[in-house]
Amino acid sequence: MNDGQGAPTADRTTARDPSRFEDRFAARATGIKSSAMRDLMSLTERPEIISLAGGLPDTDCFPDEIFCEVWEAVATKYKASSLQYGPTEGLLELRQYICEIMRSEGAIAQPDEILVTAGGQQAIALAIGAFIDPGDIVIAEGPTYPGAVPTLTTNQAQVIHIPLDANGMSIDSLEEHLDRLDSQGRQPKLIYTIPNFHNPGGVTMSLERRHQLVALAAERDILIVEDNPYGAIRFEGDALPSLYELDAGAGGVVYLSTFSKILSPGVRIGWVAAPALILRKMNLGKQAIDLCSSTLGQRFIIEYLRRHDWRQHVGRLNIIYSSRRDAMLAALSNEFPAEATWSHPRGGLFVWATLPEYLQTSELLARAIDRHQVAFVPGGAAFLDGQGQHSMRLNFSSSSEEKITEGVHRIGAAIEAMTALQRAFGGGV
Amino acid sequence: MSSPQRVAVLKGGQSLEREVSLRSAANVEAALRRLGHQVISVDADSSLVRTLRTERPDVVFVAIHGKGGEDGTVQEILEILNIPYTGSGVLACVRSMDKVVTKAIFTDAGIPTPPACAFGEDAFRELGAADALGEVQLRLGLPLVVKPAKQGSAIGITIARSPEDVPRGIMSALSYDNHVMLEQFIPGREIAVSVIGTADPVALPAVEAVFSGDFYDFESRYTPGMTELVAPADLSDALAAEVSRVALQCYQVMGFRGFGRIDMIIDADDQVWVLEINPIPGMTDTSLLPKAAQAAGLSFDDVIERVLGEAALGI
Numbered sequence A: 001m002n003d004g005q006g007a008p009t010a011d012r013t014t015a016r017d018p019s020r021f022e023d024r025f026a027a028r029a030t031g032i033k034s035s036a037m038r039d040l041m042s043l044t045e046r047p048e049i050i051s052l053a054g055g056l057p058d059t060d061c062f063p064d065e066i067f068c069e070v071w072e073a074v075a076t077k078y079k080a081s082s083l084q085y086g087p088t089e090g091l092l093e094l095r096q097y098i099c100e101i102m103r104s105e106g107a108i109a110q111p112d113e114i115l116v117t118a119g120g121q122q123a124i125a126l127a128i129g130a131f132i133d134p135g136d137i138v139i140a141e142g143p144t145y146p147g148a149v150p151t152l153t154t155n156q157a158q159v160i161h162i163p164l165d166a167n168g169m170s171i172d173s174l175e176e177h178l179d180r181l182d183s184q185g186r187q188p189k190l191i192y193t194i195p196n197f198h199n200p201g202g203v204t205m206s207l208e209r210r211h212q213l214v215a216l217a218a219e220r221d222i223l224i225v226e227d228n229p230y231g232a233i234r235f236e237g238d239a240l241p242s243l244y245e246l247d248a249g250a251g252g253v254v255y256l257s258t259f260s261k262i263l264s265p266g267v268r269i270g271w272v273a274a275p276a277l278i279l280r281k282m283n284l285g286k287q288a289i290d291l292c293s294s295t296l297g298q299r300f301i302i303e304y305l306r307r308h309d310w311r312q313h314v315g316r317l318n319i320i321y322s323s324r325r326d327a328m329l330a331a332l333s334n335e336f337p338a339e340a341t342w343s344h345p346r347g348g349l350f351v352w353a354t355l356p357e358y359l360q361t362s363e364l365l366a367r368a369i370d371r372h373q374v375a376f377v378p379g380g381a382a383f384l385d386g387q388g389q390h391s392m393r394l395n396f397s398s399s400s401e402e403k404i405t406e407g408v409h410r411i412g413a414a415i416e417a418m419t420a421l422q423r424a425f426g427g428g429v
Numbered sequence B: 001m002s003s004p005q006r007v008a009v010l011k012g013g014q015s016l017e018r019e020v021s022l023r024s025a026a027n028v029e030a031a032l033r034r035l036g037h038q039v040i041s042v043d044a045d046s047s048l049v050r051t052l053r054t055e056r057p058d059v060v061f062v063a064i065h066g067k068g069g070e071d072g073t074v075q076e077i078l079e080i081l082n083i084p085y086t087g088s089g090v091l092a093c094v095r096s097m098d099k100v101v102t103k104a105i106f107t108d109a110g111i112p113t114p115p116a117c118a119f120g121e122d123a124f125r126e127l128g129a130a131d132a133l134g135e136v137q138l139r140l141g142l143p144l145v146v147k148p149a150k151q152g153s154a155i156g157i158t159i160a161r162s163p164e165d166v167p168r169g170i171m172s173a174l175s176y177d178n179h180v181m182l183e184q185f186i187p188g189r190e191i192a193v194s195v196i197g198t199a200d201p202v203a204l205p206a207v208e209a210v211f212s213g214d215f216y217d218f219e220s221r222y223t224p225g226m227t228e229l230v231a232p233a234d235l236s237d238a239l240a241a242e243v244s245r246v247a248l249q250c251y252q253v254m255g256f257r258g259f260g261r262i263d264m265i266i267d268a269d270d271q272v273w274v275l276e277i278n279p280i281p282g283m284t285d286t287s288l289l290p291k292a293a294q295a296a297g298l299s300f301d302d303v304i305e306r307v308l309g310e311a312a313l314g315i
């Protein structure tokens, strides 16, 4: 509630004039259009809606006593310094822990090759910002991370999507695109890829393709930006080496990761590992944006890592998530039409499902929210070129198995209603 | 300026135009504060009635578009709670929300509106209405406009240019409502006339929306700069008088109160066709009514004050 007595009454009419700021907006801001779909997504927050749309990790199962213990340690030992600014690159202790985490996964990096960021999202923004001028070509998987779409749009990147199959990005298709561009005298600035438990694709790049991709990028001198928030969220199978590891210090890969999926997205702490020369540019970019990542958040992570084994927490998460994944896959087999296909993720948070051509998932979403109280992310959100109209992303990490089963059932009912209509038109849709 | 009141601004709601409503309400609230009123901002959800009982506003400003706000639902609640509210009453809302009902009323009153026909989803699923699409096309011609019967902001609308587009458009429209209307396509200029007042309503200058795409779609409506709003619209005196006359006739025959907006198309022969009438016109930065008010020399705050002054009860 608000009482605005005596508020200033300056210039009423021009404040309302939509054209007032028009010719002043930056070119990169004008790329942001109003979209009915974006507005529609805001309805998914309603309590009666089962939302399989979000990408939220389960933070309920973070142990209460550990949370309190860690904050208490921060409070007693680091009051002043955690209330203070920190270095742009991040606290040294945290960077050392990050190197340890990476080493445990097979990748060698030194603390001075690490930049701590405000989540993986800022890591993406800094990487794109450091390299992309308007019109520059970026290679990305199709689908790609929906959260990278606005970053690519505002930087006015020209994005080429490379199809994704069960083994990750198609290297054959990538090579064809590179050849075609080469014949036009053009070359992408970078390849943005999510090799592990792709968001939203749900697939993991095979070892063979990892080798091929690193070799191909090196041969053509194209930088790889490897985004790896989900590597540790593995339910089965063996870990594969990261592209960063395979590049073996040759400087061809910028590696991005985050504590969001292994500990908490609320602390907003992620990182970049890159050759010092690249890191210097990104450091400048970060200075311009926020000077440093939250010192409180960094301290929380440091104190947590000092006292506890993050792998244990992730181990618990993975047990919960894998049952939820199973519930989702079972529900999909029961409820989705025979012509639908979907990924069978062995980790991560998402399933990517593709429906028959006559079903537009943006329309299905409107119906699903309004008449069936269930939501998902329509596939178009994962592309910059209008593809993905028949696909959807389903999240299994943030709902109980019962909710997942019921949610998929409801989506199935919405699909059935549209299929009945399609049949009524004799398939002529 | 009237004496300060406790005004509850109802906004948000559960419709697909929720975000549009939040943008409208933000402007309404700012204006009410500038006018010295005490603003209670209420996002309409399942605790709406309880909130209104606790807050006991003097009057409610309804700023919800689409389902809930424009279909008479919140108006019915406010009638029961005996709290005066801005804009039209329950019946006018019910009539205008459904394009099929509106069209019937306009046709009865001799107001020109494009020929159309409408079907429920069941008609296709259970009664084989799909087999009648040939006749529909013969009657209405191509292109034809396929739209949900109850929806706003041009959501779910398809301009079908070939016979194959029609079923696709119907599937799309039926995603947003369980009734679909197929309407003759009228090529021409997109004109909106806003009306304010109750006993002696006045039509504000017509506004023309000049857009670049196929039609005045969601993106063109709410992306600043995508559509040029010309106010007053460049019309001959006779035509300007005609659109005002038609707008007022629509407003009165529907029994509107407070304010409203009538959307029309003027075709190449200067014939005026009414598409629909809206009981809660958009108040966003890119909306038509604020633009019309400006052309009439009224500030946004003047409009809000007048609409608030006409708040009332009565079905």
Ligand SMILES: Nc1ncnc2c1ncn2[C@@H]1O[C@H](COP(=O)(O)OP(=O)(O)OP(=O)(O)O)[C@@H](O)[C@H]1O
Binding pocket: B114, B145, B147, B151, B152, B153, B154, B155, B157, B183, B184, B185, B186, B187, B190, B215, B216, B217, B263, B265, B275, B276, B278
């Ligand atoms: N019969 C028609 N001929 C030509 N264009 C049309 C026709 N019907 C609709 N349109 C186009 O589609 C747009 C939206 O149509 P309409 O006003 O019926 O829908 P709405 O969703 O209720 O919009 P609003 O938010 O204004 O209430 C119009 O502004 C116009 O551009």
Ligand SMILES: Cc1ncc(COP(=O)(O)O)c(C=O)c1O
Binding pocket: A055, A118, A119, A120, A121, A122, A124, A145, A147, A194, A199, A227, A229, A258, A259, A260, A265, A268, A269, A270
């Ligand atoms: C592929 C990918 N990259 C980056 C991010 C952003 O991570 P953060 O929450 O740490 O900003 C996400 C989060 O969903 C993601 O899926």
